[in-house]
Amino acid sequence: MDAVVHPTLESFDAATHDRLAADPVRNTIALTSLDRLRRLPGTDQPPILITFHDNGEVIGSLIRTPPWPFQAAHLPLDAVNLAVQIVSDVDPDAPGVTGPRAKSAAFATATGKAFVESLATRLYRLGTLAPPTVEGAGRLATEDDVELLGAWRKAFVREAVPEAPDLGTTDAMRDSLRLGNGHVLWEIDGTPVAWAVASLPQVGMTRVGPVYTPPxxxxxxxxxxxxxxxxxxxxxxxxxxxxxFADLTNPISNSIYQRIGYQPLDDWAEFWWKH
Structure with missing residues (x-):
C-alpha cells in the first residue's frame, strides 16, 4: 500500500470523486467540504488531501480543511498506520480527527498522542418526514439575517464543541447563503426563536445542521x-x-429527530489532541 499527497484539489478530485459520490451517506462531510472549496476558492486555508492506493487502485482517502480535524470516513482501517505516518510529516499541526467511531478512534490511538473525545454523535437519515404541529411559522433566512445567524452559530459551537476554533461566523454565514444552502428561521410573532440549515444537495445527499434554539x-x-x-x-x-448528526449526550434532540422521521445509521466520534 502507498499514498499520494495531492498538491491540488483537481488532482484529488480526479482520483476520488467517483468513489466519494458512490457512497454519499458515508462521505457526507467530505462531499460538502470539497464542494465549498470548489465554489469558494481562496476563502480557506489550503486543504490536506491524501489518497491511499493498493496495486495502483485508489482504496480510500483522508482530507482536512483547516482549521478543522481530519475526516476519516473514507480511510480504510488497514491504512490508518500509514496515514498517521504521513500526517505527522505533512500536517503536524492538525488538531484531531473525526469520522465513524471505529475509524476515528483507531486513528487517534495510532498517533500515540493524548486526546480527548470532544464529540460523540449519531448519524441519522430521513425516512418519511412527519412535521410537528407547533406554534409559529418558519421562513427562509436572507442576507439581512446574517448577524443573527452568525451570533447563533457562535453560540451553538461554544455549547456543542467548545474545542472548535472561533471563526468569523458572520462571514461564514454569508458564504453559506452564497453557496445556496437553506437557512430556516422559526418565528413567533415575527421574533426568531430557532434556526436550522441544510446544505445544497450533492449527488442527492444533503445534511442538516446546525440546529439551534436559544436556551x-x-x-x-x-x-x-x-x-x-x-x-x-x-x-x-x-x-x-x-x-x-445528533449529539449522543443530548437524548432530547435524538428523540425529537426520530419523531419527525429520522432513522439512526451509525455512530461517529471526534477526537482532539491535548496540548
Whole structure:
C-alpha cells in the first residue's frame, strides 16, 4: 500500500470523486467540504488531501480543511498506520480527527498522542418526514439575517464543541447563503426563536445542521419544527438522502429527530489532541 499527497484539489478530485459520490451517506462531510472549496476558492486555508492506493487502485482517502480535524470516513482501517505516518510529516499541526467511531478512534490511538473525545454523535437519515404541529411559522433566512445567524452559530459551537476554533461566523454565514444552502428561521410573532440549515444537495445527499434554539426558547417544539421545515426544503431541492448528526449526550434532540422521521445509521466520534 502507498499514498499520494495531492498538491491540488483537481488532482484529488480526479482520483476520488467517483468513489466519494458512490457512497454519499458515508462521505457526507467530505462531499460538502470539497464542494465549498470548489465554489469558494481562496476563502480557506489550503486543504490536506491524501489518497491511499493498493496495486495502483485508489482504496480510500483522508482530507482536512483547516482549521478543522481530519475526516476519516473514507480511510480504510488497514491504512490508518500509514496515514498517521504521513500526517505527522505533512500536517503536524492538525488538531484531531473525526469520522465513524471505529475509524476515528483507531486513528487517534495510532498517533500515540493524548486526546480527548470532544464529540460523540449519531448519524441519522430521513425516512418519511412527519412535521410537528407547533406554534409559529418558519421562513427562509436572507442576507439581512446574517448577524443573527452568525451570533447563533457562535453560540451553538461554544455549547456543542467548545474545542472548535472561533471563526468569523458572520462571514461564514454569508458564504453559506452564497453557496445556496437553506437557512430556516422559526418565528413567533415575527421574533426568531430557532434556526436550522441544510446544505445544497450533492449527488442527492444533503445534511442538516446546525440546529439551534436559544436556551430561553427551548422545550416548546421550535427545534423540531425548524428541523422539519429545513428537511422539507432539502427534499424540494431534490435530495434523496437527507442526513443529520445528533449529539449522543443530548437524548432530547435524538428523540425529537426520530419523531419527525429520522432513522439512526451509525455512530461517529471526534477526537482532539491535548496540548
Amino acid at each position: 430561553e426558547h427551548r422545550k416548546r417544539g421550535y427545534g423540531a419544527a425548524v428541523s422539519a421545515m429545513v428537511s422539507q426544503w432539502a427534499l424540494d431541492q431534490g435530495a434523496t438522502d437527507v442526513l443529520l
